[in-house]
Amino acid sequence: MFKRISVLILLLFAGYAKAQTDTAASPLDKLTPEELIQYYIDEPEPFSKFRGPEKVGDSLYGDLNTQVIPTQTVEAKGLYHEGVSEAVDSTGSDSAFVSTAEAMKPKVSLGAGRLGFYGDLYSKNFQSPLTARWGFDLNLSQRLTRYLQLNFNVMFGKLGANERSLYHNSNFISEIRAGGVNLMYDFGNFISDKYIVRPYFTVGVSGFEFLSKTDILDANGNAYHYWSDGSIKNMPETASGSQYAVDLKRDYVYETDVRESNVSLFGKYPERSFSTVYGAGIVMKVTERVDLKFNFQMYITATDYIDGLTKQNGGNHHKDKFTYSSVSLQYDLIAKPLKIKRRRNLLLILQQLIGLLLIKVIMIRMAWMT
Known part of the structure; x- marks a missing residue:
């Protein structure tokens, strides 16, 4: 019986506490509707601990599927990215897809x-x-x-x-x-x-x-005169004394x-x-x-x-x-930068180097002990 009465009192107290309103004054209560809208526009985004693939959420604005050809009104990159293994160039910028600037070289x-x-x-x-x-x-x-x-x-x-x-x-x-x-x-x-x-x-x-x-002149300075029979002479075909004309050859x-x-x-x-x-x-x-x-x-x-x-x-x-x-x-004229794999490839390379270094240290240690 005592337990039932105790539970009933707790339920009544919880309902009373939940029904209470916050009577403390808030700075937002003093703002006009226009000022309140501007406040929420200027409010900074909360810190995110998300560690998934890059360029998701709001950052997809302006991105487009790679099978769609950009036009004058849509210039974008593809939606698909490989996350941590995304390819980038040696300068650190994305190069998994050919950028518009690179195509304009x-x-x-x-x-x-x-x-x-x-x-x-x-x-x-x-x-x-x-x-x-x-x-x-x-x-x-x-x-x-x-x-x-x-x-x-x-x-x-x-x-x-x-x-x-x-x-x-x-x-x-x-x-x-x-x-x-x-x-x-x-x-x-x-x-x-x-x-x-x-x-x-x-x-x-x-x-x-x-x-x-x-x-129009041969090597000796004689002018070419083309006759109706196809020959080239040193005087016109209709000139007097044309019977004494000499054949010429073009030089x-x-x-x-x-x-x-x-x-x-x-x-x-x-x-x-x-x-x-x-x-x-x-x-x-x-x-x-x-x-x-x-x-x-x-x-x-x-x-x-x-x-x-x-x-x-x-x-x-x-x-x-x-x-x-x-x-x-x-x-x-513009050489395209060499593509490398980001993060994952670097981690694999570092792991391999560390592994080789450890093996070398162990071998040296064993040789020293013997």
Whole structure:
């Protein structure tokens, strides 16, 4: 009976204590609703002793699954991380995934190819690639987005053409030095990086200088005169005494400046111009840092004086054009840091070193005791 009465008293006392309210004044009671909201916003996060995988909880804001391609509105890393065995670079920053900054590093390429001329010469204004001349280019590329690159390039080489026909018997060779900028689209928003081959298109502008010369004199200074039978003589076919004309052979030495030879027709025209450049090609990944590029570009120029022929002296009314077909090697200038395993690998290495050290100490101890 006494036990029952004691239990009943304790229950009544507990209920009374639980029903009591806290009558002590709190600083929060004096705050307005706006001040109370600001208080909870500014309140620091409590200290956490969580030792699980990194980058969980609120830190996942801005992260995205690795299979989703980042866009202009979403730039993030994958949700999956390996926790304590997560790979990092030698500087201590995360490198388990290729960062956007790393993908934006510049690249340099060096190439060689053939320059083909499309102007007033040849019946169809087309030059065979077999008669095209060599050119070389240097290109610096900076990626802007996953699918756009900005390229700065220089190119130098020689253009040349020779035509023997009833309509034209002309030839020239021109030294070309060009520099420009173009924008390259490589389908990065459609084609995954796992593919080793990727097509691309380019469009840009270029300024260039051309120094054209022609071969109209032989080694002895005799002018070439082309006859209807296909021969080259030292006098015109219709000249008096043409029966005594002597055969000549071209020496293929381009000794005469084209601008100087046409000064009476065109005057001192500028030997510089601009062009719109359109291109296409493919990029093939060879190694992590080296790419192989196959490139074709069409230069649509703003001049008609490269070959020295215009509509005023037997040419057409179109501006001159030329092409550049090339192969180049592209190299990543920024070496990617060496990846290592964090914490777990370091612990394993330390354990192995300590174990070897202990074995060595034991062996020395045993040898000393014997």
